[in-house]
Amino acid sequence: DIALTQSPDTLSVSPGERATLSCRASETVDSDYLAWYQQKQGQAPRFIIFGASFRADDTPDRFSGSGSGTDFTLTISSVEPEDSAVYFCQQYGSSPVTFGQGTKLEI
């Protein structure tokens, strides 16, 4: 199974600052098939990025995904208070699909 390691475990930023979250895979993610999810307290996860860099229809453009191979990044260009959540990455290039352990973003 492909292991995904996210860093940092917790990231504290102020509103308006840039947030950079990392997801590293134990082996190459085929075709950059990587997604990012946002999970707010008490809610189910919601996908925000697929294919490493493609935003979901309802994802604000301050969110961007990048990377390829084994190293991927989720960037929030100017953090807003409602971005407080846990963010997970997920690879879907190999079976079984696997998730990272999450990064908690504190605003």
Add this chain to the structure above:
Amino acid sequence: QVHLQEAGPGQLRPSETLSLTCTIFGASVSDGGFYWTWIRQVPGKGLEWLGSLYHTGAASFNPSLKNRVGMFVGTSENQFSLELTSVSVEDSAVYYCARQFSVRYGWFGPWGQGALVTVSS
């Protein structure tokens, strides 16, 4: 707009069988281009994919579950179900159903709100 809702018992004893049903609103199991899936999350921990179901009834499962898992299309086209046999305390988690995009092994969205399952003697 598509949304999903899980239903099932909140508490089980070890060795019992967990049965959960997912009801889909605004879509159908037979919709092309999607699988239908179950994922679980131990509170405060990570996410684990359990398996996925296609409208034909074909399914794939996470090998970690060691043949304890089954998934089935419901009698109505807007339901599908999960069965997990011989549960233990390690199966205590929030269980989510979700739609899965059928690109390679797919990403998931939307998700149901989750069903908390506790296994305890």
